[in-house]
Amino acid sequence: MMYVVTFFSYKGGVGRTLALVNIAAMLAKSGRKVLAVDFDLEAPSLPSFEIFQGAHNASGLVDYVTSYRETGIAPRCEDFIVRSEVEGNPIWVMPAGRHSDGDYTEALNNIDWNELYEKQDGYLLFEDMKQQWAEYGGHGFDYVLIDSRTGHTDVGGICTRHLPDAVSVMFLPNDSNITGLVPIVENIRVENSMRSKQIHLHVTPSNVPDLDDEKGILAKLLDDASRKLRRGRGFPTTIHHYQSLDVLAKDTFSITRPNSKLSRELEELRMQIIGQNFADREGAVYTLRAVPEELDRARKRRDADRRERLHEQTRNILFLHSHDGEIGFLAAQAFEALGDQAEELEALSIAIEHGxxxxxxxxxxxxxxxxxxxxxxxxxxxxxxxxxxxxATPFELIPAIQVLKDFSSEWLENVKTALDRPNEQYNTLLSLVWHLMSWREATPLCAERLLRLAEFEGLPANERRRVLNHAVLCLIAAGEFHKAVQAIENSIQSDPGGNEVDELFNRAMAKWAVDLEPPIEMLTMFVEHSEMQSSKSNVNARQCLALAHMALGNPEAALEQIALAEEVLSPGEIAFSCWTYLNTPSEEMSEQLQEMRSMIEEGDVITPPFFTAAPKHLH
Known part of the structure; x- marks a missing residue:
């Protein structure tokens, strides 16, 4: 679907043609079929740019109109279009004509544009030309970029109101430029009020001095322009003056210097333009991604009309790309921001259907x-x-399990399904297990899966130790204390240089739960080893030391570690608790530490809850 954009400025010297040529080159380089049309008939300049030099002596628009006036028949556009290339990609230009030829000026002066429209069906002539553009070469052009002449002219209305889908108005922010643009912009708005398909306006300050605006001069001029041109949202893009002699050489910056500031700013304008061409996939993606931010700005301005326009454009884009999964997904995000859940669900279905x-x-x-x-x-x-x-990754798996736990009595069967994934995804499995270790009823499934994973030959040695450690934690949480001891022994055999402190503590806890008597020697070794390591600074390490001292009959040392654990506990933290052998939110961890303190102070028999919680829960 062809999209026509006119580049217009009230005065020259703002970089209008430079912007058109560079944006045309960018579009051509990205694979679009692009036609540049030189409608600046009094001062044509497109052939002066290197990529269009092949059209320097070619017939063009003036010849096209002259032929029609002489014969009454619209000529073939292809006879007035010149093919060129930009980095191996085709690009086309319809020049103004042989403007260096004396006959050109005479032919141009002989065209009475008012008479052409009023008496010679000029409107139909340009409609036919536009249709020929749309059918050129069997496919037609994706983009037609028109370079319009400056000021108030007879040709101006053709370029700004008749032919285009969008007008890119460029201006140097000074009083004469701003004042001159006001009636032209208003005429476009009047035209929009009389047609169903709106001409989109892109108003861009250009050739703006790139200087420190310490006196606020530029800011004041831009505010004045925004007010007079009725740009409530300001100017999304600004093109700054670029100090380089390459500008005089008519260099195509977007190709030769793509990382220059000028090229980046022109790229912003290109995206603004194609973003309103909803049939262009790249533009549609750009526009959908901007909806949440645009909506937020509209909300702050209490601009309900803007919200409705965003809603309508999202629906239009989805209609035009109803077989595109990515656009379906982005549209769903836009509908979510807009608060339309029904449309969001439909858009998600499109994303799912198209993978x-x-x-x-x-x-x-x-x-x-x-x-x-x-x-x-x-x-x-x-x-x-x-x-x-x-x-699926943990980012999808974990929320899905959380919701199923709340809504389905069969959620553990679903957990089993989630855990039954390839061994190669051991990082995903470990992340999933760590989350599931918040619920005791899931720990037997986690332990069983991790023990199988530990036998996977493709598992790196350091990861095998981590897998076995998680398996031990799950076995203890599930009340499988004998199996936990066996798993620890297997871990030591597979990697003798592993984390001896963790293994000592977990082995001591499992043995304590079996014998119902603290294993003094193991716990003493654990305390000694812990004091030689710096890892005891986190809340879990402090809690483990506190529990070991409680079992060894060292109440003062235990209370000290509990106090230190409370100091390092962060709000919102999820920490592993040796009191329950489950991952525990900070609020619950704080309560457990207080429970341990009370047990010491009251002289109660030390019995960690995980001793009896698992059998009671599981059976």
Missing amino acids: YDTDRARLIRGVKSLASSEDETASLEDLREVLKSET
């Missing part, structure tokens, strides 16, 4: 539809599909 980020899309659809759908089964099935997926 884009299906795990995340299913997760969001499943969670959102639970709140709005009467069919809870379908919503939960989305979440179960996430757990079955081998491509």
